[in-house]
Amino acid sequence: MAAKKVFKEKTNKALGVNPDDARLTLTYFSLAFIILFIGGTLGLLQGLNRAGLLELPAWFNYYQVLTAHGILLILIFTALFMVGYFYAALSHTLGGLIPVVRKMGWTALGLMLIGTAFVVTTIVMDEATVLYTFYPPMQASPWFYIGLVFIVLGVWAATIGVFTSAASWKKRNKGEHLPLLAFFAVGAFLLLFFGSIGVTIEVLTLIPWAFGWTETVNVMLSRTLFWSFGHTLVNVWYFTAISAWYVIVPRIIGGRLFSDTLTRVVVVLLVILNVPGGFHHQIIDPGFTEGLKFMHVFMSLSIAFPSLMTAFAMFAVFERTGRKKGAKGLFGWVKKLPWGDVRFLAPMIAMIAFIPAGAGGIAQTNNQLNQVVHNTLWVTGHFHLTVGTTVVLTFFGIMYWLIPYLSKRELTPKINKLGIIQTITWAVGMLFMSGAMHWVGLLGSPRRTSYTTYGDNATALSWDPYLFFLAIGGTLLFIGGGLMIYIVFHLMFKAPKGDTAFPIAEPEDGASPTPKWTERWGLWVVLAIAVISMGYLVPIVDLIFNAPPGSPPFRTW
């Protein structure tokens, strides 16, 4: 039996991907990019509306578009992409998915699609125009919340699949470290699971309220539970992105891993520290003491620590690789990087974007600075830089080798060139759009608001030029998104047949062995629970026991 398994793993490595696993991931990716197209189109409509160039019809108004854009892209595109990507990674590094895990993958997809159908239908019917944060006391149709439950169940099914494949591999390979990419998968899904607990509790209190079985809802509690998820989700995407930075990018540039141990430590730290960071989204909410907010700022900033480790590690890899190729001088290695290779360029621009994006995030985490920008377009600009650039460009970069690998095709120089054009269009579009959003946010232009001149108020009129830039950026992004969708489907069905490798970086020669304690997941889980309870017990008990009378539902649209 064991010999058979080893044989299967070896053939898998030699012959490439198992066709059943490839079909699973490619289905996920196809749906993800169709969703990206729909979400992106909605984004364009919004951008044009914000610039005052387009009046949206009453039957599909700005707020419906905004809700759909947010939920489709933030929740569904990323979730589909992440599951597809990590299942492919598990299939490759662990020697094929075991049948039960593959079934979990399909079940997860089914559940997520059912959920998406519910959510999208209610939004289109104008029964759930509650924006993607669905803050109570705004009340959507109960079927909207039920749809969300299905999406969460889908994510949990995918999570169980990841854990099962990791556990089964460990049983078959006693005494070995889980391969690094699989280690990332376990970490990311563990974090996603922890993050989704709070929002599930929230949604389960909202459903009876939306049906009218309970009269009121605890608004502050709901918001708090939402952000225990909302912020964690951001870091789950980031997690997915950095798994490619650490493991894939070094191989693409012809280098080695920075350090297996450090990478695993970053994964563990991200899992343990993340969830209580969510509070900084509520930093201007009333009802919490400043001491609590301070503690959560501390937790938020503590996440910056593993991020800085990542930045250090990545640039160290670049420099090391450049010098091995004969680079001279302080910055000579920059020239040795393969800038003409889209598989490198896209994640590299993503990393560069993360420098201002991360710095902006740290600035926003501070109470006083947050007061200035909280409800402005600055915040929208910030998350288009983090999610829309850092995360999404990395996802795009992954597509150029993962899809050919799965479809047994090749990335041609022509598509590589188109990919570079795509990457640059996207980056420039985001520079315009996100830059304009940041700046006009500082000037006071509010977020989550359709175009208005506030009765031709002079200040509001002064925002217009920036909003125009926003629309130009949005248009470029739409073009970039369209190109990407063409590239994805081209690589899936049209590109010439061939062999593409799954690029996984090897450790340096003579690298010190990874210590065994990195595999103590039991301990990491317990520490994560302890940190989550440290962060949330005090506020949540206070919000429940000192609750104001709850709020009846409101329909603001």
Added chain:
Amino acid sequence: MKQAIYGLLLYVFLMLPPVVTLLESIMSFHMHMQMPLLIIAGLLMTPFLQKKFPRLFEKWNQNGVPGILLFTIIMIYWMFPRTMDEALTIQAVQVFKFISLPFLAGVPLRDSWRKLGGFGKNVIYVSFSIMFGFMGILYVFSESQLCNNYLIVEQKTLGWGFIALAVCIIIYFIQLLFIDESEYE
């Protein structure tokens, strides 16, 4: 040595008046942050003390049982609501807190932990999860204010904190029973 310096730094940091004020202003912070951090400071300083006074540890804590007993007694002492009140109102008790938690709980815990066998460790896991669970129930469901210095809502929070801690210990203990780490290592 490096560890001992970090421990000492943490110890001094915890003694700074603004830190003391902040951590003692909320009941949960007092019990579930300041006190564990004091113990951690002690844990970090242990190797230095073991090197400095090897005879002491050998003579008094040969099999780890006296040390873990001392740790347990100190822990139980600081779980009485009254002791926490007194730490806030009587200077001498506050001083005792800053000495007892690192040096009479943290140091013996680390010294004993390696010396204890599997059975001893299991006894500690089980008894502390039961104790924390009991404390949690006491604090959550008590009708009256147990500490003069803290409000009832803070008491309930602390109770939930104890329950969370008990759950953490139980999860950790169960995974230790089911997952044989040596199989993977």
